[in-house]
Amino acid sequence: MDKLNLLLITKDFSQWVHSEPFYLQSELSKISNLSVWNESGDILNILDEINFKPDFILIYLFKTGAPEITGLNTLNIPYGIYLEDLHHYPDKINEALKHENVKHIFTCYRDTFPQYYPEFCDKVQWLPHHVNTEIFKDYQKEKDIDILLMGATNSYYYPLRYKILLSYINKPNFVYHPHPGYKDISKDELNNVFVKERYAQEINRAKIFFTCNSIYKYTILKYFEVLACNTLLLAPSSDEILDLGLKPGIHFVEINENNFVEKAEYYLVHDKEREEISKNGFELAHKKHSTSQRAQQLIQMIHQILVKN
Template sequence: MNKLKILFITRDRSQQMEKSSYYLGEEMKKQCDLMFWYKDGHIKTILAQIPNKPDFIFLNDFLDPTLCPKIKGLDKINIPKGMIFHDISYQIKIRKEYINREKIDFIFAHYRDAFMKWYPELAHRFVWLPHHVNTTVYKDFQLPKTINWLMMGATVRHIYPLRVIMLNAMKDQPGFVYHPHPGYTVVQNAKQGSLVGDEYAKEINRSKMFLTCNSVYEYILMKYFEVLACNTLLLAPSTQETTDLGFIDGVHFVAINRMNFLEKAQYYLSHESERLTIAKTGYEMVRSYHSTEARVKHLLSNITKLISLRNGK
């Protein structure tokens, strides 16, 4: 059977702090016949310059110029087209207009329930593409667990209120460490001392527990996957979406809220055996079902089905 031919229109994300799109593309290269396009242009001109006619065109969003180049003429071609939506809370009206104007067939988004809430009229075009984790970067380095509780990332009150509450409650606890978000930029522009790539993963691996939240939007963010992949106990809120992705409270992670996070953080510090068992089970689950390799296999299977659906087969 011939490999699926996909044109991935994206910016080069290899030097960015946030590399999920880069990891996705690198894994897709292994599993399909992938062609990259990084520059602005007209789609018909692009198709004339690449080696093969693609079975599917995959666009890495359209609003952020660091994610995707500007492409004209998408509504003029008949090849099935799909687009990743990253920040689905941003410019909702513009996103809806673009999808209809450019005749984008399918929308790949990381967050199912929020998408259905904000884009109900596009539900028939939705494809769930949850976050994934590159297990060659996020892994168990077997470093000494020298940090009792770790928190990393943004603490903007109106977006991450629970993080702010936890930070204020935990900041004076012995063994608690907090690192602010380094910002979305290229690696070489990161502030001195910022933890990125392997160093970020190693810091997670040094911690016994990692406290985070899912924002006011109740997103299952990348940290859910990254923390478990480093064999560290995750303390974070639970929703139906986390459950449907296989994150079971007390088995793979520990569900918390603003009323019980401190009690649970203290409990699992003094109950090491339970902490290690849950962390290990979560580690194995994420590596099996949510690695970038596993996610791409599912993605390509979905795209094959979508092509058949689009072509009426």
């Protein structure tokens, strides 16, 4: 099979607080003839300028972070879009999907998609989150943090995290690091915020890591990041999480607002069980949910689209 000529239209995420899109771009460059465009403009003008004939065009974070691209409905080349936080501007995006006659949509949140985009359920494919396993790995750090919570704890969006924070905030064996904010992180800031390797190493220090899937029931990136760092994840479950192969009691520990303290106390003292589940989760994340594997899956999806066309 010839390499796919792929045009990726995306913001430059190389210094972003979450570099998952940049890692995906890097993996795609290894398995396709990839051209990357970072600026807004008319798609036909862009194609003239780059002197590259793509087989497929992918717009990453359509209308919620991608460069603003016009003229898509004039294209003869197949194209698709990627959506992440589905609750962001659904009215605007629904209108744009219709106006641009979008036929191919990828999203990391399968089960929430019909709630916000019911008219496009026949056009969507599931592309779950993934981890760069060269960064999210077992650093063999001493497990000197009993319980760790990192990230946003807004009581509206993350009620379970907020309740966990209130329950543990004054406990000596609990560590909390707030979210550094959605922004580019300069080299000068890298030693002062938990991002990239420093973030992964901090996760790796913990025996137990709490998170939740928000009020939207998103299978957020932290599910994969924590597992990939060989740390026991305590978090809610869902049908989507089960379909990703994450089995409660095998790869992570399922919690709710009524039992998270009890579960944490149990696994803090039952070292063998904690370490076994952590190991299973680690192996699953590295085997099934690496960025390199997700890039391969995306290319396969695009090839299937092209065959049908």
